[in-house]
Amino acid sequence: xxxxxxLRPAKNSDGPGLVRLISTIFADYxxxxxxxxxFPELAAPxxxxxARGGALWVAEADGDVIGSLAIAATAxxxxxxxxxxxxxxxxxxxxxxxxxLENAISLALTGGGRRLRLWTxxxxxxxxRFYERTGFxxxxxxxxxxxxxxxxxxxxxRDLARPGGST
Numbered sequence: 001x002x003x004x005x006x007l008r009p010a011k012n013s014d015g016p017g018l019v020r021l022i023s024t025i026f027a028d029y030x031x032x033x034x035x036x037x038x039f040p041e042l043a044a045p046x047x048x049x050x051a052r053g054g055a056l057w058v059a060e061a062d063g064d065v066i067g068s069l070a071i072a073a074t075a076x077x078x079x080x081x082x083x084x085x086x087x088x089x090x091x092x093x094x095x096x097x098x099x100x101l102e103n104a105i106s107l108a109l110t111g112g113g114r115r116l117r118l119w120t121x122x123x124x125x126x127x128x129r130f131y132e133r134t135g136f137x138x139x140x141x142x143x144x145x146x147x148x149x150x151x152x153x154x155x156x157x158r159d160l161a162r163p164g165g166s167t
Contacts, residue, residue, distance in 0.1 A: 005066060005096055007103065010056035012044040017058070017065030021086050026149075028089070029123045035148045045070075049083070053111065056084060057103050059096045066091045069100035071107055071116075078114035080104070085118065085127065097130055105160060113160055119143065119153040131156050 010018075019042055023034035041048040049056040052072035059067030067087040071080050082104060087097050108116060120127050122142065132138070136156040145151040 005059045005061040005091060005094075007057055007059050007096070007099055010046045010049075010058045010068070010070075012046050014056075014058055014065055015042045015045050017060075018042050018045055018068055018084070018086075021065050021068065021088060022084075024088065025086055029121075031149055032121070032123060032151075033148045038147050045084075054080065055103075055107055057100055059087070059091065059100065061091070067096050067100060069097070069104055071104040073111060074117070078112055080108040080111070080113045080116055082116055082118040085120070092126065098134065101134055109160060115160060116158045118156050120156065121149075122152045122154055128154065128156075131158075134158070 019034070019036070019039070022039070026032040026034045036042075045056050049070045049072055054070060054072035056068065056070035058065045068084045069086075070083040072083065073079075074081050082101075085097070085100075087100075105113075105116070107113075116136070118131070118136070120131070128138070136158040139155040139157060141155050143153050143155070145153060
């Protein structure tokens, strides 16, 4: 029997667990390859996002990293970007991704955030449905990523409600 997942701020020592999580998820998709050199931030993931004015959280169960979500400030005032939004297949549809997102929204609002944005692989259909269920809207733009997987990404944005209901 598995213990319930625990959310916590990431540590730099979570890098190998994040590699396992991401490479396992990528393996579910055709021509989606994990290449370590394309993820240098995983050498010290917590420090990487903290240095960018953000944070990284992980979901952990039975000592394994089973989910992650990072946020960082952008050069555009009031805009924060999400990264590393991953959840192991057996952990999906249990509210973990939503709880991770709530952490990011709280950090963004505390930092004066008015909008979240993210880029997501066009193949990650479950992720797209999650974003849309949680208030993101897809923009009419795609970008090519020069990586080993020939990735194309969709852009999503979500305006943040300020306390009292205004944006």
